[in-house]
Amino acid sequence: MSILKQLEEESIYIIREVAGQFDNPCLLFSGGKDSITLLHLARKAFAPASIPFPLVHIDTGHNFPETIELRDKLVAEHGLRLIVGSVQEDIDAGNVLEEKGRHASRNSLQTTTLLNTIEQHKFDACMGGARRDEEKARAKERVFSVRDDFGQWNEKLQRPELFDMLNGMIHNGENVRVFPISNWTELDVWHYIRQEKLEIPSIYYAHEREVFLRDNQWMPVSDYVQVTDQDERRVASVRFRTVGDMSCTAAVLSKATLLDNIIEEIGGSDFSERGSRMDDKRSEAAMEERKKVGYF
Amino acid sequence: MELIKIATAGSVDDGKSTLIGRLLYETGALKTDQIQHIEEKSTARGFGYLDLSLATDGLLTEREQGITIDVSHIFFSTPKRRFIIADSPGHVEYTRNMVTGSSTAKASIILLDARKGVIEQTKRHFFITQLLNIKHIIFAINKMDLVDYSEAIFDEIKATLNDLVSKHGAEGVTYYFNPVSALLNENIVSKSEKLDWFQGEPLLQLIESIPIQNNKIKDAAFQVQYVIRPKREDLHDYRGFAGNVRSGRFSIGDAISIHPSGRRSHIKRIEKYGEHVNVLESGENGTLLLADEVDASRGDSILREDAEMEQGKSINATFCWMQDNPMSVGDKYWLQQGVQRSLVKVKNIDAKMDLEALEDKPTDTLNLNDIGKAGLALAQSIVSKPYVKNPALGTFIMIDPNTYNTAGVGFIESL
Numbered sequence: 001m002s003i004l005k006q007l008e009e010e011s012i013y014i015i016r017e018v019a020g021q022f023d024n025p026c027l028l029f030s031g032g033k034d035s036i037t038l039l040h041l042a043r044k045a046f047a048p049a050s051i052p053f054p055l056v057h058i059d060t061g062h063n064f065p066e067t068i069e070l071r072d073k074l075v076a077e078h079g080l081r082l083i084v085g086s087v088q089e090d091i092d093a094g095n096v097l098e099e100k101g102r103h104a105s106r107n108s109l110q111t112t113t114l115l116n117t118i119e120q121h122k123f124d125a126c127m128g129g130a131r132r133d134e135e136k137a138r139a140k141e142r143v144f145s146v147r148d149d150f151g152q153w154n155e156k157l158q159r160p161e162l163f164d165m166l167n168g169m170i171h172n173g174e175n176v177r178v179f180p181i182s183n184w185t186e187l188d189v190w191h192y193i194r195q196e197k198l199e200i201p202s203i204y205y206a207h208e209r210e211v212f213l214r215d216n217q218w219m220p221v222s223d224y225v226q227v228t229d230q231d232e233r234r235v236a237s238v239r240f241r242t243v244g245d246m247s248c249t250a251a252v253l254s255k256a257t258l259l260d261n262i263i264e265e266i267g268g269s270d271f272s273e274r275g276s277r278m279d280d281k282r283s284e285a286a287m288e289e290r291k292k293v294g295y296f
Numbered sequence: 297m298e299l300i301k302i303a304t305a306g307s308v309d310d311g312k313s314t315l316i317g318r319l320l321y322e323t324g325a326l327k328t329d330q331i332q333h334i335e336e337k338s339t340a341r342g343f344g345y346l347d348l349s350l351a352t353d354g355l356l357t358e359r360e361q362g363i364t365i366d367v368s369h370i371f372f373s374t375p376k377r378r379f380i381i382a383d384s385p386g387h388v389e390y391t392r393n394m395v396t397g398s399s400t401a402k403a404s405i406i407l408l409d410a411r412k413g414v415i416e417q418t419k420r421h422f423f424i425t426q427l428l429n430i431k432h433i434i435f436a437i438n439k440m441d442l443v444d445y446s447e448a449i450f451d452e453i454k455a456t457l458n459d460l461v462s463k464h465g466a467e468g469v470t471y472y473f474n475p476v477s478a479l480l481n482e483n484i485v486s487k488s489e490k491l492d493w494f495q496g497e498p499l500l501q502l503i504e505s506i507p508i509q510n511n512k513i514k515d516a517a518f519q520v521q522y523v524i525r526p527k528r529e530d531l532h533d534y535r536g537f538a539g540n541v542r543s544g545r546f547s548i549g550d551a552i553s554i555h556p557s558g559r560r561s562h563i564k565r566i567e568k569y570g571e572h573v574n575v576l577e578s579g580e581n582g583t584l585l586l587a588d589e590v591d592a593s594r595g596d597s598i599l600r601e602d603a604e605m606e607q608g609k610s611i612n613a614t615f616c617w618m619q620d621n622p623m624s625v626g627d628k629y630w631l632q633q634g635v636q637r638s639l640v641k642v643k644n645i646d647a648k649m650d651l652e653a654l655e656d657k658p659t660d661t662l663n664l665n666d667i668g669k670a671g672l673a674l675a676q677s678i679v680s681k682p683y684v685k686n687p688a689l690g691t692f693i694m695i696d697p698n699t700y701n702t703a704g705v706g707f708i709e710s711l
Contacts, residue, residue, distance in 0.1 A: 001579075003299045003378060012569070012581050013540055016521040017635065020594050047570030048534070049526035132369045136351075139368045159702040160396040160618050164540075165632055165693050169700035183380065185371055 014180040015045045021168035025125035029055040031067035032243040034129030054081035060106040061088040062224040062245035066201040085117030105248040145177040217250035301380045303398035306407030307417040315478035317348025325372035367397040391665040392618035403432035434472040441477040445490040516544025516600035536583035542688040555597040562587040595636035606711040613706035622661040630695035638676040645670040683707040
């Protein structure tokens with residue numbers, strides 16, 4: 001069995017366990033390549049029936065429009081149920097406070113909206129496209145990661161996971177975050193996208209865009225970030241390696257307009273995938289701290 | 297390319313994180329920004345070298361204390377193979393993590409500090425690899441730089457390990473002994489001049505060449521995970537049993553029986569993600585459609601008629617206990633074997649392993665990190681085989697009915 005086949009088998013087994021063990025699961029869908037891969041795996045897992053759970057998108061309001069377009073297209077094409085949790089609504093309702101200053105991002109505000117959405121819809125399991133190779137706190141994640149009533153991750157109280165047996169038994173109010181593509185690498189996801197001919201948002205491919213240089217990263221110019229006179233602005237051929245929201249995702253200079261070029265480029269890249277995520281750069285343990293308060 | 301999962305174990309300060317950091321660094325898995333980060337941190341701490349352990353210790357508390365607490369999954373690859381390292385911490389109190397990390401590994405690297413030689417932790421790690429029936433065990437004797445790359449010291453440690461192996465080693469296991477210095481990159485990726493007396497392969501070449509054996513178990517058993525019933529006019533009568541082949545293989549036309557109902561039928565069609573296939577191999581997912589309208593639900597087993605399985609409502613097993621609340625006679629738990637669950641009651645606890653002396657001692661409870669033998673009575677009968685004959689069916693987890701935590705793992709000895 002090829003590695004890609006092996007990974008696909010493992011992920012689909014996990015997704016079916018979610019449907020089998022939980023009453024009210026959902027799939028967290030950001031519109032990025034990982035959640036598109038996850039959605040495709042879920043469609044395969046239940047074919048010829050449709051997916052027995054909804055997609056949940058936590059909308060920061062600062063999305064790349066290309067991501068939202070594709071999200072809506074996929075939902076319509078496959079007759080999926082989509083639930084949107086809006087960070088803007090939480091800001092308007094005073095549940096969270098918008099960050100200020102030139103480094104402001106809505107990334108950490110997502111957590112509150114995510115937890116509210118989980119509570120409102122009484123989800124007992126939320127699948128996400130996080131991978132262990134992305135970040136070292138994620139390397140410690142279980143496939144079934146139990147969160148308490150407050151959505152918190154307690155790394156010292158993780159359930160041991162033995163062989164392929166997944167324990168999703170929980171108390172009322174608790175929920176489980178599930179990571180079916182834990183063992184995939186960034187390149188596996190790209191190879192799979194090529195193999196399965198999956199459509200991904202156009203911003204993953206090289207395109208001309210106005211960007212500015214900040215902390216050695218090319219940030220996209222948008223209404224959601226403050227660009228000052230000191231920032232060097234220019235139009236360049238760029239693509240995005242990960243897709244978060246526009247305020248925290250940096251672009252990489254690239255001419256890769258085809259999947260083959262992207263795969264070649266990532267294979268030879270000297271920088272890690274999340275190296276372009278400003279949300280991870282805030283502190284040494286930025287990811288771990290966010291996970292502890294309920295980030296996925 | 298092949299994928300191999302390798303477990304690593306060692307005591308505190310044996311340099312395991314450094315070894316893994318070294319493998320990552322030398323195989324190019326660490327990217328420029330990550331190396332820069334490690335350089336900055338190393339300098340900030342006043343080290344005159346790259347503290348490669350910073351590459352793997354993922355949690356704040358780990359970096360604060362300079363130790364590894366939880367199982368970490370680390371990826372790297374060479375042109376020959378792709379590796380997943382399940383890095384388990386070495387503390388006594390974290391034995392459960394080692395069992396967890398090793399449970400899907402094809403090989404295990406046990407690290408020793410050349411200055412300390414074989415300690416209790418080494419025996420514990422060794423015993424766990426035996427319990428899990430891991431076929432390739434590499435003893436990496438690290439920190440050789442601190443004993444002047446002494447062949448005599450290496451030989452002495454090797455002799456002690458060989459003694460351990462001859463007394464307690466399982467059959468069919470291959471053992472390897474490698475002197476290394478992870479910190480100084482000696483005998484990791486290439487032959488070391490300082491260890492010129494060592495004849496074997498450097499560590500990386502060794503793990504690239506270890507043969508990966510797949511089990512060739514004939515008994516065909518399938519567990520139902522989910523019943524697919526599309527709510528569509530054209531597929532009104534569709535009832536697909538989606539699940540996983542635990543062992544053996546299934547073909548169209550096979551005569552099968554369903555456990556526990558005992559109902560019989562034939563496989564009419566096999567689908568894989570909506571497409572027709574003729575055969576499903578061991579470990580594969582698939583959807584079985586049966587010739588008759590027989591009922592099966594999640595957790596039920598579909599067995600090929602010729603499968604030689606054992607079934608029953610009582611089992612004897614070796615346990616590794618993983619939670620603070622001990623296991624005592626009369627306690628009830630959920631048992632989960634694959635995807636099937638049954639309530640169970642502890643009938644008897646016979647012994648626990650004294651990991652210092654490596655011998656059984658009588659006991660009436662199993663505490664956190666204990667490894668011992670006990671008997672269970674089951675509410676529903678299960679289909680199984682002893683772990684050594686069928687690893688996919690011969691193991692189960694115990695779930696605490698109050699906390700729902702995974703309380704322990706069992707390896708079936710007899711039904």
